[in-house]
Amino acid sequence: MFVKLNDRVYLNLARITRIKIDQVEDGIRIRFYEGQDQVAKSQKFASIEEADQWLEKFLKIEK
Structure with a gap:
């Protein structure tokens, strides 16, 4: 299933x-991995809670 992450990126959640x-250096980010x-x-x-x-x-x- 594809979901829209932002204006230019769609993620295939079946592969995540x-x-x-x-x-990270510039703040807190969520990272998505395939393997x-x-x-x-x-x-x-x-914040992490946010x-x-x-x-x-x-x-x-x-x-």
């Missing part, structure tokens, strides 16, 4: 094997 929330290869990353977030909320909404995960 790992999703990681990372603190060992990073295939996409999200916009910057101010990134986690965005990811849950993006993947339509309900608690």
